[in-house]
Amino acid sequence: MNKGAKKTLIKLVVAVPLMFAFGFALVPLYDVFCEITGINGKVFQSEYSDELVTNEGRPIALQFISTNNENMPWTFKPSEQVMKIETGKYHTATFYVKNTTNKKMMAQAVPSVAPSNAAEHLKKLECFCFEQQVLMPGEDAVLPVKLLVSNDLPSNIKNIILSYTIFDITDYSDEAMAHNLMDME
Amino acid sequence: MSAVIENHHDDHHHGPAKGITRWLYTTNHKDIGTLYLWFSFAMFLIGGAMAMVIRAELFQPGMQIVEPEFYNQMITLHGLIMIFGGVMPAFVGLANWLVPMMIGAPDMALPRMNNLSFWILPFAFFILLSSLFMEGGAPNFGWTFYAPLSTTYAPPSVTFFIFSVHIMGASSIMGAINVVVTIMNMRAPGVDLMKMPLFVWSWLITAYLLIAVMPVLAGAVTMMLMDIHFGTSFFNAAGGGDPVLFQHIFWFFGHPEVYIMILPAFGIVSHIIETFSRKQLFGYSSMVWAMLSIAILSFVVWAHHMFTVGLPLAAEIFFMWATMLIAVPTGVKVFNWVATMFRGSITFETPMLFAVAFVVLFTIGGLSGLMLAIVPADFQYHDTYFVVAHFHYVLVPGAIFSIMAAVYYWIPKWCGNMYDERLGKLHFWLSFVGVNVTFFPQHFIGLAGMPRRYPDYALQFADWNMVSSVGAFLFGFSQILFLFIVLKTVMGGKKATGQVWEGAKGLEWTVASPAPYHTFSTPPKID
Numbered sequence: 001m002n003k004g005a006k007k008t009l010i011k012l013v014v015a016v017p018l019m020f021a022f023g024f025a026l027v028p029l030y031d032v033f034c035e036i037t038g039i040n041g042k043v044f045q046s047e048y049s050d051e052l053v054t055n056e057g058r059p060i061a062l063q064f065i066s067t068n069n070e071n072m073p074w075t076f077k078p079s080e081q082v083m084k085i086e087t088g089k090y091h092t093a094t095f096y097v098k099n100t101t102n103k104k105m106m107a108q109a110v111p112s113v114a115p116s117n118a119a120e121h122l123k124k125l126e127c128f129c130f131e132q133q134v135l136m137p138g139e140d141a142v143l144p145v146k147l148l149v150s151n152d153l154p155s156n157i158k159n160i161i162l163s164y165t166i167f168d169i170t171d172y173s174d175e176a177m178a179h180n181l182m183d184m185e
Numbered sequence: 186m187s188a189v190i191e192n193h194h195d196d197h198h199h200g201p202a203k204g205i206t207r208w209l210y211t212t213n214h215k216d217i218g219t220l221y222l223w224f225s226f227a228m229f230l231i232g233g234a235m236a237m238v239i240r241a242e243l244f245q246p247g248m249q250i251v252e253p254e255f256y257n258q259m260i261t262l263h264g265l266i267m268i269f270g271g272v273m274p275a276f277v278g279l280a281n282w283l284v285p286m287m288i289g290a291p292d293m294a295l296p297r298m299n300n301l302s303f304w305i306l307p308f309a310f311f312i313l314l315s316s317l318f319m320e321g322g323a324p325n326f327g328w329t330f331y332a333p334l335s336t337t338y339a340p341p342s343v344t345f346f347i348f349s350v351h352i353m354g355a356s357s358i359m360g361a362i363n364v365v366v367t368i369m370n371m372r373a374p375g376v377d378l379m380k381m382p383l384f385v386w387s388w389l390i391t392a393y394l395l396i397a398v399m400p401v402l403a404g405a406v407t408m409m410l411m412d413i414h415f416g417t418s419f420f421n422a423a424g425g426g427d428p429v430l431f432q433h434i435f436w437f438f439g440h441p442e443v444y445i446m447i448l449p450a451f452g453i454v455s456h457i458i459e460t461f462s463r464k465q466l467f468g469y470s471s472m473v474w475a476m477l478s479i480a481i482l483s484f485v486v487w488a489h490h491m492f493t494v495g496l497p498l499a500a501e502i503f504f505m506w507a508t509m510l511i512a513v514p515t516g517v518k519v520f521n522w523v524a525t526m527f528r529g530s531i532t533f534e535t536p537m538l539f540a541v542a543f544v545v546l547f548t549i550g551g552l553s554g555l556m557l558a559i560v561p562a563d564f565q566y567h568d569t570y571f572v573v574a575h576f577h578y579v580l581v582p583g584a585i586f587s588i589m590a591a592v593y594y595w596i597p598k599w600c601g602n603m604y605d606e607r608l609g610k611l612h613f614w615l616s617f618v619g620v621n622v623t624f625f626p627q628h629f630i631g632l633a634g635m636p637r638r639y640p641d642y643a644l645q646f647a648d649w650n651m652v653s654s655v656g657a658f659l660f661g662f663s664q665i666l667f668l669f670i671v672l673k674t675v676m677g678g679k680k681a682t683g684q685v686w687e688g689a690k691g692l693e694w695t696v697a698s699p700a701p702y703h704t705f706s707t708p709p710k711i712d
Contacts, residue, residue, distance in 0.1 A: 005294050005370035012362045016400050023404025023434060027419060030430050069423065110422045116497055167423030172416065 045130050046123040054151050057088035062149075065163040066095060072168045073100050074107060074135075079142070088151040090125065095164065097133065098140035107133045108169045109143075114161040121150040122160065129164060200702050209304070212296030213702065214281045219599070220303050221278025222592075226668070228270030228310065229585075233661050235263040240623075240657035243650050246642055256640035257325035258317065264328025268446065269353045270310050272580065275588045276449040277302075277360045280388045282599065284364060286693040286700065287382045289373025289709045294366040302359035309352035316342035327638060329439070332420035332431040336412045343413065347406045354399045361395035364388050373692075375711030379470060382691050386473050387452030390480045394441045394448075397484075402438040405431065429494050436487035444483045447547075447579065448476055450587030451518060454540045456691070457594050458522050461537035462529030463688040467521045475514035475521075482511050492563045501560045508558040512551065519548055534686075535609030539590035542582055542617050550578030553628065568638075571631025577624045581660075582617075589616070589667065596674055597681035601699030604674040612670060615663035622656025 001009075062085050064078035075098040085091045099105055109129040113119040124130075128143035135141065149160065201207045201216065211217060238259050242250050251259070281299065285292055293299050316323040321340035324330070335343060368389045372381070381389075408419040408431075418424025420431045451472075459466045466472065488496060488504040496504075522544050531537070553575040557563050566572060589612075597603050626649035631637075635646045642650065681698040696704050 001294065002370060005366050008366045008369045009295070009362065012365055012396055015396055016358055016362075019397055019400035020404050023401040023437075024408070026401075026404075026434050026437065027408075027430065030427070030433060108423050108425075110425075116495065165422070169423045172418075172424055 045127070046125065048125055049123075052088060052123060052148055052150055053090070054088035057086040057151050058155075059084060059086055060149065060153070060157070061085075061159045062091075062093065063159060063161045064093065064095070065161060067163065067165040069165050069167045072107070072166055074098060074105070074166060074168075075100055075140075076109075076164075076166045085149065087149045087153055090146060090148045093145045093147070093162075095128065095143045095145070096140065097135065097143060097166070099135035099137060102137045104134065104136055104170075105168060106170045106172075107135070107166050109133075109164045109166045112163045112165070114163070115157060118149075118153060118157050118160045121153040122162075123148045123150060132169065210300070212292070212300050214285050214293045214296070214299065215599075215700065215702065217293075217299050217303050218278045218281030218283075221274045221281060224303070224306060225271050225273075225275035225278060225588075226671075228266050228274070230664065230668070231314070232263050232266035232271055233664060235259045235266070236657060237661050239263060240654040240661075242640055243642070244654040245651065246644055246647050248641055251640070253640045254322060254325060257327075257638070258323040260638055261324045261327055261330075262313070262317070265313065265324075266310070267580070268328065268442075269350075269357075270306075272446045272584045272588070273357060274306060276388075276391070276446075276584075277357075279384075279449065279453070279588070279591055279595075280360075280364050283595065283693060284367060284385055284388060285371070286696065286704055287385050287691055288368065288371065288376050289692050289705045289711070290367060290371035291703060291706045293363050294371055295363045298359050299363055302356045302363065305352050306356050309349040309356065312345050312352070313349040316340075316345045319345070329435060330409070331435070332409060332412070332428050333422075336409050336420055339413070344410065347410050350406045351403055354403045357395050358399050361392035361399070364392040365396070368392075373705065373708035373711060376692075379473070382452075383455040383466070383469070383472055384449065384452035387448045387450075387476055390476050391445050391448045394445050394480055394483065398438040398441045398445075401434065402442075405434045405438065408434075429491070432491050432494060433487070436490045437484075439490065440487040441480075441483040443576075443579075444479055446584045448480065450543065450547075450584050451476060453587045453591045453594075454522065454543050455525075457536045457540040457590055458525050458544075460594075460686050460688040460690070461534060461540070462526045462531050464525055464529040467524035467527075468517075471517055472521055475517040478514040479511060482507060482514075486511065489558055489563075492560050493567045505558055505560045509555060512555055515551055519544060519551075534593075535604070535606060535613055536590045536594035538610065538613045538617075539586045539593065542613070543586045543590065546582035546586070546620070547579055550575055550580075550583055553578065566631065568636055569631040570627040570635045570637055573637050574624050574627035574631055577627070581624065582620050586616070586620075592671065594686075595693075596671070597685045598693060598698050598700055600675050601681055601697075602674050602678035603681050603685075604670055604678065608666065608670045608673075612663060612666045615666065616660055619656050619660025619663055623653050623660055624656075626650075626653045626656075 062083045064081060064083070066076045066078055068074065068076055075096070077096055079094040079096055083091065083093055097107070111127070111129045113122055124145065124147045126144060126146040128145065133141065133143070145162075201213065202210070208216065208220060211220075238251060239256065242248075242256055281293065284290075313323075319340075319342045321342060323342055324335070324340065324346045326335040326339060330346075368381070368385055408417070411417040412419050412421055412426070418426035420426045420428050422428065455466055455472060486504055486508045488500060489508045492501055492504070526541075533541075553571065557566055557572065557575055593604060593609055630646045630649045630653075633646065635642050683697050684694045685698060686694075692705075692709060693700070695709065
């Protein structure tokens with residue numbers, strides 16, 4: 001093989017793992033992109049801020065939707081279907097959950113926001129979707145979301161839908177994973 | 186006297202080894218090209234048999250022949266086998282046979298890797314096909330294997346599927362590296378980049394695309410593997426992952442992939458139209474630039490496959506326009522072919538028939554692609570038979586017709602015999618009619634709202650589905666004629682001259698037919 005061929009070969013062979021890594025780099029890039037644009041309903045936790053609070057807000061409606069993923073047996077519903085709120089003020093909404101089974105279970109709620117361009121104006125101070133819920137057999141709980149809709153919300157948006165899907169992640173808990181690994185061995 | 190000296194010089198130019206080891210150990214580009222072509226032919230027939238099962242089931246509404254679960258396995262394997270086993274290896278086989286001869290090189294740059302890249306392929310497809318006999322059946326999630334259908338809800342055989350995709354990817358990457366190194370470094374003196382035959386150009390660009398996106402596909406299936414077996418949550422919403430992410434990664438690979446399957450066809454068709462029009466190609470450099478633009482644009486249009494996942498408006502508009510932009514270089518190519526034929530003294534031998542049909546039918550497929558690029562229209566067309574009609578128009582009378590055209594065009598060079606022109610033409614007309622009867626009605630039922638990937642359908646789609654199935658059987662069974670013609674040509678027939686075709690230009694036509702086992706051991710002189 002001549003020298004030129006070797007050089008080309010090396011370049012190409014290096015390109016392959018780089019592109020493989022690029023495939024994986026798309027994962028964090030995607031998250032960053034979603035975080036910046038707020039699309040995909042990926043609203044992350046934000047800090048309390050005085051600047052956002054104002055008395056010159058306007059009334060909007062906040063609608064809640066709750067969904068159980070596939071075979072998730074828990075009861076999961078918003079305390080109110082619709083909440084009249086004002087932009088530029090902190091509000092707390094609550095969801096009711098109950099573990100209807102006779103075993104200890106772990107759940108994770110995944111949020112989504114519609115319309116998607118409202119997502120960047122939605123600030124969540126506190127949300128049960130930021131953490132996992134563990135409930136004993138028959139146990140129930142009221143889960144809070146503390147949020148503010150910024151006054152910068154485009155004026156054509158008068159109605160925001162907050163939707164949560166609750167997943168059964170009992171099998172994904174550290175405990176269960178360890179158990180599964182032991183089974184495999 | 187001089188003849189004696191030359192004979193001595195030729196001593197180490199031995200012919201092929203005897204027996205099966207010739208094919209197992211071969212590092213000869215022509216042998217490996219032949220292996221690739223036969224392998225892809227076998228896969229074409231297997232994938233075609235699956236298509237026959239699909240069309241037989243869809244012949245009438247209601248469930249008649251197969252179980253829905255098996256139907257899902259058929260559509261999945263049909264797609265995977267035709268793409269990764271049929272079209273791609275056929276083009277690699279053509280590249281192996283032709284690229285070294287077209288640039289005046291003695292062989293591919295990396296002959297041993299060439300052997301390896303072929304011989305891992307049969308194992309990949311053995312693994313994939315063996316999943317049909319596993320508990321839970323073969324992969325059933327469609328060739329696009331969207332998560333979580335292919336992770337959380339997949340049959341256990343998905344792990345074998347992942348492994349086989351890894352092997353196919355490795356094979357493609359090695360093949361592509363070989364092509365690039367060969368083209369960049371082994372051209373005979375005088376074969377400048379902008380003097381290379383267009384088939385070589387098309388493969389150089391294709392190879393770069395392969396190197397760029399096959400590793401991304403490998404990454405996607407690796408993430409699936411980790412989600413399934415190692416508790417990660419790349420695509421699992423419960424663990425913080427996102428199924429839409431899968432579609433982005435997949436189509437980042439998938440869109441360049443569709444150009445991987447058509448660019449070599451552009452090269453082939455350019456040669457054939459030039460030859461049988463007995464004219465110079467209308468615009469060589471515009472063809473090269475058009476292919477380069479298509480390749481570059483292919484990286485920024487992927488989300489047009491996902492208009493309905495809930496992209497923000499700005500993204501939908503961007504991907505719509507970027508997609509439509511591809512029509513410009515593609516139009517340059519189509520007009521170029523037409524202008525080449527214009528006022529040429531055309532004869533319609535079988536390769537030319539396939540090439541002309543390619544231009545017409547590929548353009549139809551391209552135009553339905555433009556319709557799909559329009560976001561609001563796509564909301565209606567998405568996942569209907571209109572999409573099925575679109576991509577079959579660009580892949581069957583597009584990619585596959587170009588491969589058939591290439592086989593008829595170059596087979597006299599490969600085995601020294603002319604094919605039977607009468608049978609060749611018969612094969613063409615059967616295929617041409619078959620393909621149109623199969624896929625044209627699918628536009629209608631798609632626009633009427635028939636969704637793809639279902640084994641059953643509502644009654645109002647019955648008539649066109651029956652027509653489509655009749656066409657599919659015609660097309661399918663006429664490929665047995667193709668096999669017969671190829672075998673007949675390999676066994677014997679009218680001897681071909683070195684140039685074969687009156688209007689043929691290019692280095693591969695300067696050597697004898699059949700091409701000697703070793704060609705251009707000393708670089709040819711280019712004027």
